[in-house]
Amino acid sequence: MGRKVSVPNIDLSKDTLPVVLGDQDPKPVKHIFVDLETQTLYAYEDNALFLEALVSTGRWGRTPPGEYRIWVKMRATRMAGGSGSDAYNLPNVPYVLFFFNNKVPKDRGYSIHGAYWHNNFGYEMSHGCVNMREIDAEKIYNWASPTTIKTTTYESAQDPGTPVTICKKMYREEGSLPTCIEE
Amino acid sequence: MHRRIGFIFIVVAIAVFFTGVVVIVQNQKNAMSDKAQRQTRPTFFPSLKNQPQAQQFKATPSPSPKNTMLSQVSPDGSMEVIARGQQNGSQITYDIQVKQKDQPEKQIFQFTIDANEAILVPFNTWSPDNKQFFLVHHTQSHDRYLVFSATGKEFETGPYLDISELYTQKEIVYPIRTVTGWAAPNLLIVATTQDQEKGPSYWFEVSSKRFYQLSSRF
Numbered sequence: 001m002g003r004k005v006s007v008p009n010i011d012l013s014k015d016t017l018p019v020v021l022g023d024q025d026p027k028p029v030k031h032i033f034v035d036l037e038t039q040t041l042y043a044y045e046d047n048a049l050f051l052e053a054l055v056s057t058g059r060w061g062r063t064p065p066g067e068y069r070i071w072v073k074m075r076a077t078r079m080a081g082g083s084g085s086d087a088y089n090l091p092n093v094p095y096v097l098f099f100f101n102n103k104v105p106k107d108r109g110y111s112i113h114g115a116y117w118h119n120n121f122g123y124e125m126s127h128g129c130v131n132m133r134e135i136d137a138e139k140i141y142n143w144a145s146p147t148t149i150k151t152t153t154y155e156s157a158q159d160p161g162t163p164v165t166i167c168k169k170m171y172r173e174e175g176s177l178p179t180c181i182e183e
Numbered sequence: 184m185h186r187r188i189g190f191i192f193i194v195v196a197i198a199v200f201f202t203g204v205v206v207i208v209q210n211q212k213n214a215m216s217d218k219a220q221r222q223t224r225p226t227f228f229p230s231l232k233n234q235p236q237a238q239q240f241k242a243t244p245s246p247s248p249k250n251t252m253l254s255q256v257s258p259d260g261s262m263e264v265i266a267r268g269q270q271n272g273s274q275i276t277y278d279i280q281v282k283q284k285d286q287p288e289k290q291i292f293q294f295t296i297d298a299n300e301a302i303l304v305p306f307n308t309w310s311p312d313n314k315q316f317f318l319v320h321h322t323q324s325h326d327r328y329l330v331f332s333a334t335g336k337e338f339e340t341g342p343y344l345d346i347s348e349l350y351t352q353k354e355i356v357y358p359i360r361t362v363t364g365w366a367a368p369n370l371l372i373v374a375t376t377q378d379q380e381k382g383p384s385y386w387f388e389v390s391s392k393r394f395y396q397l398s399s400r401f
Contacts, residue, residue, distance in 0.1 A: 003367055006312055008259070054306060059399065119258050119307045120364030120372055123401050133258035 005117040010076040010092045012151045030145060030162045032112070033178045034130055035170040036063060039122045041112070041130065043140060047176055050143060053136040056115065056125035057166075063110070063128050065168050065183050068099035070144055070161030071106055075151040081109075082127060090117065095137035097144055099164045112164070113137055130166075249275070253302075257309040260284070262333065264309070264316050266302050277302045279318070281333050291335040292342055299323060307364025315389060317346075317362060317371060328362040330371070330389055346373065346387055353394055357382035363401050374401040 028045040035042070036057055043051040057063040074096040080089040094114040100106045112130040114137030125131060132140065142148060144162040146155045155161035167180035249270035256263045263282045268275050276295045279302070280288040294302055303319040310316065313333060320327040328346040330338075338344050350359055350373065357375035360382070366372050369389050375382035386395040 005367065114258075116259065117311055118364070118366055119309055119311050120366060120401075121258075121307060123363050123372075125366075135256065135258065135260040 005090070007090075007092050008094065008116055010094060012075055015075050015151055030143070031177060032140070032144065032162055032164045033170060034063075034112075034164065034166045035178070036065065036167065037169045037182075039124065041132065041136075041140075042172070042178060043143060044177055051136065051139055053132055053140075054122040055112075056118070056121050056123060056131040058126050058128035059124045063126070063130065063166060064104055065166045065180070066101055066103060068101045068104065068110075068164040068166065069155070070097045070099050070146070070164060071155050072098045072161075073141060073144070073146065073148060073153045074098070075141075079109075079113075079129075086127075088127065092116075094134055095132075095141035097141060097162075099161070112140060249298075251275075251301075253304040255304045255306060255308045257313045258311065259313070262309060262313045264304055264318075264333075266304050266318065268302065270298050273298050275300070279331070281316075281335070289335065291331055291333075294320070296320070297322075305362075305364070310365045310368050312368040314368065319362075326359075326361075328359070328371075328373075344389065344392065346371065349387075349392055350394065355385075355394065362387075372397075372401055 030050075031044045033042045033044070034040075034055065034057065039055055039057060041051070041053050041055045042049060076092045076094050077096050078089070078091045079093045080087075082088050094116065096111050096113040098106065098109065098111040100108070100110070104110055110128055112132065114134040115126070115131035116134060118125055118131070119133070121131070121133060146153050146159040146161055165178075165180065167178075167183055169180070169182035170178045171181045172178040249268075251268040251270075252265065254263055254265040261284045265280045265282060265288065266277050267280070268277045274295055275298045276293060278290060279292040279294070280290055282288045296302070300323070301321045303321055305317065305319060308316045308318065315330055315332055317328055317330045320329060325347065327348070330344040330346065331342070332338070335342075346362060347359060355375070357377050360374045360376045363372045363374055366386060371387040371389065373385040373387050373394065375384065377383070381400045384397045384399060384401045386397060387393075388395065
């Protein structure tokens with residue numbers, strides 16, 4: 001878009017993995033919900049809220065509602081796309097969780113990730129991804145499945161990715177998972 | 184002679200009798216009057232029994248300072264802006280401080296404003312490069328949006344930039360609804376109102392103090 005941004009240095013060779021304190025058995029059921037109306041992400045462990053954070057989704061409805069699953073996590077990656085005045089090329093986008101479903105395949109590149117180039121969370125800002133503050137994205141990245149084992153971690157049959165539900169409008173009640181009232 | 188003495192005695196006896204009757208009647212009157220007065224006039228030392236505690240003693244009004252603290256970390260977690268308010272009577276003083284991770288707080292500015300106003304720290308207060316932040320001065324009539332340097336360095340015009348004032352000078356017809364946050368390190372997003380709905384949005388470029396109208400409305 002013709003604007004230059006200062007890019008954070010991320011040396012993946014020196015990146016340390018989070019320490020896992022014990023392993024819960026049975027593992028809690030994790031689920032991420034994104035409410036497009038309120039621009040809020042909720043992360044649940046069973047029926048308990050783990051994280052609530054303001055996000056920035058795609059402008060002009062470019063984040064498609066639906067049921068997704070995380071298929072790969074990357075500590076950092078370059079993101080480029082768009083065209084003309086809308087083109088972007090952003091290195092070292094931190095804490096990236098790519099998600100997909102049958103209608104939105106992996107090569108479309110939708111993800112939840114940290115955004116260092118703006119601070120306007122709670123308002124639509126992106127080209128379709130779910131932008132978060134770096135500190136919030138780091139928490140989700142370290143919490144969500146698949147469990148981080150490398151700087152790039154794919155889901156597997158033994159460690160499937162955390163489900164992601166994106167709704168146009170959401171209903172929430174304490175003690176239970178949110179439900180989409182407009183998909 | 185005996186007759187005269189007898190007459191005087193009778194007169195004196197009658198006088199004494201009537202005087203006694205008058206005194207007794209007067210005393211009774213006084214007694215009744217006192218009783219009546221005791222029943223109607225307020226008691227000087229009221230009984231404390233069965234009285235609510237609050238009515239027994241009237242506290243002398245004294246200034247009760249109200250302390251508030253608002254803070255917000257930068258998106259990468261490395262910086263924090265803190266607004267500490269202390270109320271004293273009809274005024275409240277806010278100390279604006281910036282804390283860099285693992286370093287002591289640094290005083291940036293101090294506001295003294297009316298107690299019915301407030302300094303607010305928005306969620307998107309920090310610029311993406313952590314070099315600037317903005318605060319909201321909430322008054323009864325409107326909100327002022329103030330930009331500060333994170334180091335406390337003054338702008339050419341003073342310790343902060345008042346976006347609301349600069350916007351008014353531009354004579355743009357749409358009133359400011361809010362400043363939502365930072366589109367980039369040097370660009371704040373100003374949202375406006377038009378016919379009670381979302382009006383055009385603007386970028387406010389801090390370095391040039393200019394406003395640029397956007398095609399999209401926040």
